[in-house]
Amino acid sequence: MSTNLAMQQEKEKLLAQREQLVQDIELLRESLKGEVDMDVEEGDPDVIEREKSVALLAALESRLASIDDALKAIERGTYGICERCGQPIPPERLDVKPDATLCVKCQSEVERLKKRGLPVQRHRWGHVDFEQQEED
Numbered sequence: 001m002s003t004n005l006a007m008q009q010e011k012e013k014l015l016a017q018r019e020q021l022v023q024d025i026e027l028l029r030e031s032l033k034g035e036v037d038m039d040v041e042e043g044d045p046d047v048i049e050r051e052k053s054v055a056l057l058a059a060l061e062s063r064l065a066s067i068d069d070a071l072k073a074i075e076r077g078t079y080g081i082c083e084r085c086g087q088p089i090p091p092e093r094l095d096v097k098p099d100a101t102l103c104v105k106c107q108s109e110v111e112r113l114k115k116r117g118l119p120v121q122r123h124r125w126g127h128v129d130f131e132q133q134e135e136d
Contacts, residue, residue: 011074013098018067021060028057063099070099082106083122 032053073079080089082103089103102110113120 007074007079010079010094010098011071014067014071014074017098018064018071021064021067025057025060025064028053028060032057066099066101069101073101084110 032050070079073081073083080091080094081087082089083101084106085103087103089100093100093104100107110120
């Protein structure tokens with residue numbers, strides 16, 4: 001299979017996922033427009049469901065941004081290359097997560113930084129060593 005054909009197939013897969021996400025986000029936003037009657041009781045099921053929906057919306061929007069980043073990488077010709085270290089992202093990872101823009105090692109490091117509450121600055125990738133950033 002040619003590289004161009006494989007790239008086109010990945011782009012089509014990402015575009016299909018993007019379209020589904022946009023529809024899901026629109027439906028969820030529409031459902032959140034309805035008013036919730038606040039009950040003074042702690043643990044009101046309507047409020048809890050609304051909070052779950054808001055959290056789901058944030059996750060869907062994050063996934064949409066990730067897919068948009070991957071589509072931009074295809075346009076730039078950098079799809080399949082880790083944005084942080086510049087190494088190829090294994091095809092197995094892209095099969096599982098076609099919107100991946102980081103290799104597994106870099107993704108793990110970014111998640112570790114986020115978990116520790118440290119800033120992750122994409123615009124500085126390739127210019128700052130993550131271990132050094134942790135010490136700051």
